[in-house]
Amino acid sequence: MLIPTENGYLIGGLPASALAEEFGAPLYVYDAAKIESQYNRLKGAFKDVKLKINYACKALNNINILRYLHSLGSGLDTVSIQEVEVGLKAGFDPANIIFTPNGVSLEEIKQAVKYGVKVNIDNLSQLEQFGALYGDSYPVCIRINPHIMAGGHAKISVGHIDSKFGISIHQGRHLERIVKSLNIRVEGVHMHTGSDILDVDTFLKGAELLFDAAHAFPDLKYLDFGSGFKVPYKEGDNATNVEELGEKMTAMFKEFCANYGRDLEIEFEPGKFLVSESGTFIARVNALKQTTATVFAQMDSGMNHLIRPMFYDAYHHIENLSNPNGKTRVYSVVGYICETDTFALDRQISEISEGDYLAFRNAGAYCFTMANNYNSRLKPAEVLVLNGEAHLIRKAETLADILANQVELKELR
Numbered sequence: 001m002l003i004p005t006e007n008g009y010l011i012g013g014l015p016a017s018a019l020a021e022e023f024g025a026p027l028y029v030y031d032a033a034k035i036e037s038q039y040n041r042l043k044g045a046f047k048d049v050k051l052k053i054n055y056a057c058k059a060l061n062n063i064n065i066l067r068y069l070h071s072l073g074s075g076l077d078t079v080s081i082q083e084v085e086v087g088l089k090a091g092f093d094p095a096n097i098i099f100t101p102n103g104v105s106l107e108e109i110k111q112a113v114k115y116g117v118k119v120n121i122d123n124l125s126q127l128e129q130f131g132a133l134y135g136d137s138y139p140v141c142i143r144i145n146p147h148i149m150a151g152g153h154a155k156i157s158v159g160h161i162d163s164k165f166g167i168s169i170h171q172g173r174h175l176e177r178i179v180k181s182l183n184i185r186v187e188g189v190h191m192h193t194g195s196d197i198l199d200v201d202t203f204l205k206g207a208e209l210l211f212d213a214a215h216a217f218p219d220l221k222y223l224d225f226g227s228g229f230k231v232p233y234k235e236g237d238n239a240t241n242v243e244e245l246g247e248k249m250t251a252m253f254k255e256f257c258a259n260y261g262r263d264l265e266i267e268f269e270p271g272k273f274l275v276s277e278s279g280t281f282i283a284r285v286n287a288l289k290q291t292t293a294t295v296f297a298q299m300d301s302g303m304n305h306l307i308r309p310m311f312y313d314a315y316h317h318i319e320n321l322s323n324p325n326g327k328t329r330v331y332s333v334v335g336y337i338c339e340t341d342t343f344a345l346d347r348q349i350s351e352i353s354e355g356d357y358l359a360f361r362n363a364g365a366y367c368f369t370m371a372n373n374y375n376s377r378l379k380p381a382e383v384l385v386l387n388g389e390a391h392l393i394r395k396a397e398t399l400a401d402i403l404a405n406q407v408e409l410k411e412l413r
């Protein structure tokens with residue numbers, strides 16, 4: 001996490017601009033201590049129930065981050081067979097990996113069964129095929145769509161009526177028929193309504209529906225409430241009150257378990273909550289450009305490295321590492337890609353000179369993992385700060401990486 005001090009910004013106790021000098025910008029830096037404190041905060045909020053946290057690794061998938069979360073006791077939430085494979089490589093026990101795909105082939109689900117990971121199915125057609133193949137020999141989790149609108153952002157809310165995710169709560173009869181007919185062993189029920197839960201009560205409404213649905217399945221081991229924990233991206237942002245959620249959900253869950261007749265486990269699968277604030281993206285200003293409309297700060301980066309502002313209109317707070325205590329001025333911060341890749345419009349930032357390092361906050365989740373090679377640009381390096389020491393955990397790409405899988409034909413005429 002990027003911390004302002006009198007002598008400039010620190011990440012995990014180390015000067016941020018020195019890290020950029022040492023490893024070269026553009027650069028992603030992650031602060032392990034912040035990941036640990038977020039993990040412990042969530043655990044603490046649910047200390048009175050059996051809790052399992054499965055880190056949703058699509059947020060940030062460097063194998064060292066996975067290994068770090070493993071060392072904290074986390075399980076893993078995966079959405080592709082490749083994420084499962086990286087998780088196994090990172091040392092997770094298959095029993096601590098849950099595979100929650102959407103729209104994948106039955107072949108991929110069969111592969112997950114071969115690996116022995118927990119399988120979460122979100123489609124009745126596939127559940128039927130799964131049941132026909134495995135009957136009660138391999139347990140499943142069922143992803144329910146409770147149709148709760150999370151936060152009101154259509155692109156990141158996945159629980160609404162038009163969403164492609166989950167089995168509708170209104171298809172309960174059909175679901176039960178398939179489960180009974182094929183003797184399917186349902187060990188978990190799951191919901192994940194999206195990445196933007198603004199208030200605890202909306203979340204609890206969804207939870208209530210999942211409790212209702214759960215009573216249909218007598219062999220449950222866990223109820224998985226997905227994620228949707230919101231962290232602040234800018235001052236005044238609404239963040240999920242995890243402690244309040246923990247308190248209210250613990251009471252509801254205990255009541256559910258009493259009615260159900262057995263103590264089950266609560267599972268969550270946060271991505272953003274665990275890693276967003278740990279990450280900082282640092283890039284240099286190539287040039288300032290005064291136009292009739294604004295002053296552009298043109299970065300040595302773009303939507304190829306950090307696409308959330310362009311893709312989701314996401315706000316990432318920007319600090320000038322090279323002039324931490326200057327007077328603020330108004331800038332439009334843009335990338336070098338031949339698209340309109342605007343990081344920030346009309347943003348007040350401490351006065352910028354060409355060559356300055358700017359830092360983007362909340363760059364831990366869905367930032368590096370969405371990076372790409374558009375315009376034949378190279379992906380940047382990643383650094384993990386651990387116990388006051390900076391470690392390179394991914395080298396910056398070189399041109400060889402761009403060309404690696406291209407097959408050059410000998411003759412083109």
Ligand SMILES: *Cc1c(COP(=O)(O)O)cnc(C)c1O
Binds near residue numbers: 077194226273
């Ligand atoms: C992406 C995803 C998550 C993580 O969401 P965050 O908002 O990053 O916490 C959890 N569960 C599933 C199934 C997901 O697809």
